Amino acid sequence: xxxxxxxxxxxxxxxxxxxxxxxxxxxxxxxxxxxxxxxxxxxxxxxxxxxxxxxxxxxxxxxxxxxxxxxxxxxxxxxxxxxxxxxxxxxxxxxxxxxxxxxxxxxxxxxxxxxxxxxxxxxxxxxxxxxxxxxxxxxxxxxxxxxxxxxxxxxxxxxxxxxxxxxxxxxxxxxxxxxxxxxxxxxxxxxxxxxxxxxxxxxxxxxxxxxxxxxxxxxxxxxxxxxxxxxxxxxxxxxxxxxxxxxxxxxxxxxxxxxxxxxxxxxxxxxxxxxxxxxxxxxxxxxxxxxxxxxxxxxxxxxxxxxxxxxxxxxxxxxxxxxxxxxxxxxxxxxxxxxxxxxxxxxxxxxxxxxxxxxxxxxxxxxxxxxxxxxxxxxxxxxxxxxxxxx
Amino acid sequence: xxxxxxxxxxxxxxxxxxxxxxxxxxxxxxxxxxxxxxxxxxxxxxxxxxxxxxxxxxxxxxxxxxxxxxxxxxxxxxxxxxxxxxxxxxxxxxxxxxxxxxxxxxxxxxxxxxxxxxxxxxxxxxxxxxxxxxxxxxxxxxxxxxxxxxxxxxxxxxxxxxxxxxxxxxxxxxxxxxxxxxxxxxxxxxxxxxxxxxxxxxxxxx
Numbered sequence: 001x002x003x004x005x006x007x008x009x010x011x012x013x014x015x016x017x018x019x020x021x022x023x024x025x026x027x028x029x030x031x032x033x034x035x036x037x038x039x040x041x042x043x044x045x046x047x048x049x050x051x052x053x054x055x056x057x058x059x060x061x062x063x064x065x066x067x068x069x070x071x072x073x074x075x076x077x078x079x080x081x082x083x084x085x086x087x088x089x090x091x092x093x094x095x096x097x098x099x100x101x102x103x104x105x106x107x108x109x110x111x112x113x114x115x116x117x118x119x120x121x122x123x124x125x126x127x128x129x130x131x132x133x134x135x136x137x138x139x140x141x142x143x144x145x146x147x148x149x150x151x152x153x154x155x156x157x158x159x160x161x162x163x164x165x166x167x168x169x170x171x172x173x174x175x176x177x178x179x180x181x182x183x184x185x186x187x188x189x190x191x192x193x194x195x196x197x198x199x200x201x202x203x204x205x206x207x208x209x210x211x212x213x214x215x216x217x218x219x220x221x222x223x224x225x226x227x228x229x230x231x232x233x234x235x236x237x238x239x240x241x242x243x244x245x246x247x248x249x250x251x252x253x254x255x256x257x258x259x260x261x262x263x264x265x266x267x268x269x270x271x272x273x274x275x276x277x278x279x280x281x282x283x284x285x286x287x288x289x290x291x292x293x294x295x296x297x298x299x300x301x302x303x304x305x306x307x308x309x310x311x312x313x314x315x316x317x318x319x320x321x322x323x324x325x326x327x328x329x330x331x332x333x334x335x336x337x338x339x340x341x342x343x344x345x346x347x348x349x350x351x352x353x354x355x356x357x358x359x360x361x362x363x364x365x366x367x368x369x370x371x372x373x374x375x376x377x378x379x380x381x382x383x384x385x386x387x388x389x390x391x
Numbered sequence: 392x393x394x395x396x397x398x399x400x401x402x403x404x405x406x407x408x409x410x411x412x413x414x415x416x417x418x419x420x421x422x423x424x425x426x427x428x429x430x431x432x433x434x435x436x437x438x439x440x441x442x443x444x445x446x447x448x449x450x451x452x453x454x455x456x457x458x459x460x461x462x463x464x465x466x467x468x469x470x471x472x473x474x475x476x477x478x479x480x481x482x483x484x485x486x487x488x489x490x491x492x493x494x495x496x497x498x499x500x501x502x503x504x505x506x507x508x509x510x511x512x513x514x515x516x517x518x519x520x521x522x523x524x525x526x527x528x529x530x531x532x533x534x535x536x537x538x539x540x541x542x543x544x545x546x547x548x549x550x551x552x553x554x555x556x557x558x559x560x561x562x563x564x565x566x567x568x569x570x571x572x573x574x575x576x577x578x579x580x581x582x583x584x585x586x587x588x589x590x591x592x593x594x595x596x597x
Contacts, residue, residue, distance in 0.1 A: 189569035
């Protein structure tokens with residue numbers, strides 16, 4: 001640690017104002033404050049500094065995402081050997097190792113491209129580097145299928161960071177959830193790599209691990225299956241997560257662990273998460289009772305709706321994004337509830353989109369400021385009335 | 392051509408572009424730019440209509456009663472739009488089917504009425520003709536740029552001919568379906584505006 005500190009102190013004069021490499025100042029500061037707590041204090045006024053800064057917040061979200069990611073890696077290997085018929089003869093570490101190798105390039109590319117753009121923009125505009133991409137870059141590979149081609153991942157990440165984040169002014173200024181924009185870009189631009197029944201299981205060996213699957217192998221997600229061939233019965237694997245799907249979304253247990261960390265540390269609002277589930281449950285329940293009986297998705301039991309697809313992952317990690325969600329306490333209830341309602345509505349009413357969570361959250365991102373505005377105005381008019389009454 | 396006339400013709404092509412600076416005519420710019428051919432035809436149609444209606448209104452400008460000027464402008468535009476539409480149907484049927492209602496809707500194009508009101512009503516016929524040509528070509532220019540990117544990236548072709556080689560597709564390249572949808576046209580127009588403002592200091596607000 002001391003060595004590192006000394007090394008940083010040694011190169012510091014070179015990158016500060018007047019140094020040889022002062023163009024790289026924001027890059028240097030980004031790394032320095034990533035490694036050490038900055039020791040500068042403000043010179044004027046009275047300031048209270050909380051040690052819980054946005055770096056710590058972001059890293060806690062990343063920790064909360066780790067169970068989902070680790071399970072996702074295992075599941076990638078599990079689905080491959082299951083499809084290859086070698087499940088009984090393959091050990092835990094081989095399965096995990098396969099998933100790890102399959103997933104590793106995705107997360108490296110996501111960080112490389114996203115941070116590359118962030119750093120470039122920060123240098124160009126002479127601003128400090130924000131840490132907002134830490135979480136976004138972690139989430140993007142989790143919400144896409146493992147087989148997504150690398151060039152598409154790179155393109156989607158670049159598109160999302162530039163058009164959903166940087167043009168709005170960077171971290172904290174974006175209207176839409178950046179990771180979801182990356183997914184939406186793939187969804188609309190290259191629908192064949194993110195939907196259907198060919199993309200959810202890795203189909204070739206990696207460094208000798210795993211199995212080669214035959215050409216034309218298909219394996220649909222539970223939601224996709226329901227939409228095309230009819231309802232499938234509830235299965236405990238839907239909770240454990242041993243089902244095909246986007247990398248991080250399958251295991252309810254791993255997501256619940258993340259939810260405990262997020263809600264326990266007070267980073268995400270339990271109100272949002274709870275109301276997303278409430279809205280989804282209510283809407284699915286209504287469809288169960290009054291939906292068309294020949295629509296298998298409408299007839300799917302409400303509890304099954306909540307555990308399948310990206311619903312739980314979205315409710316815990318995406319809907320609660322502090323930047324894009326509603327900020328008033330009442331607003332959080334409304335915002336979350338409408339996300340749940342919309343997600344189920346899209347799943348049931350639109351046969352073209354088996355999964356509705358992404359579109360529901362993006363839509364409500366758009367409405368979040370309006371919800372907040374209405375809550376403010378309602379509060380103001382309530383207080384005005386109270387004054388008028390007491391006069 | 393004196394300096395003022397030259398300005399009337401040149402400015403809409405660059406610093407006073409109707410689409411990227413005045414942000415007019417966006418609707419049709421999003422609708423007809425999925426391919427180059429309809430975009431070019433649309434651009435030329437608008438150029439002809441704006442130029443001729445500018446000329447006609449400018450010639451009539453001293454006899455038009457002020458209170459009914461909008462109706463008279465509309466009649467002139469409608470006549471020209473109908474003529475262009477009929478000509479397209481007769482000689483370029485395929486393109487006119489692709490453009491569908493958007494040829495007829497040129498009459499509601501903000502660029503058209505804007506130029507008539509702002510320029511032709513108070514300037515001579517020659518200047519008005521030049522101004523109309525400039526604005527029409529400025530509009531056409533943006534349409535062609537947008538359509539170029541949309542057709543190239545969305546369908547892998549230009550003017551209907553495949554330009555992205557087949558071996559790219561065989562190695563996993565996929566056309567970008569989002570390019571064929573209007574949202575991406577809006578983003579491309581946004582990028583052109585971004586580029587233009589970045590290079591022109593006087594277009595940037597303080």
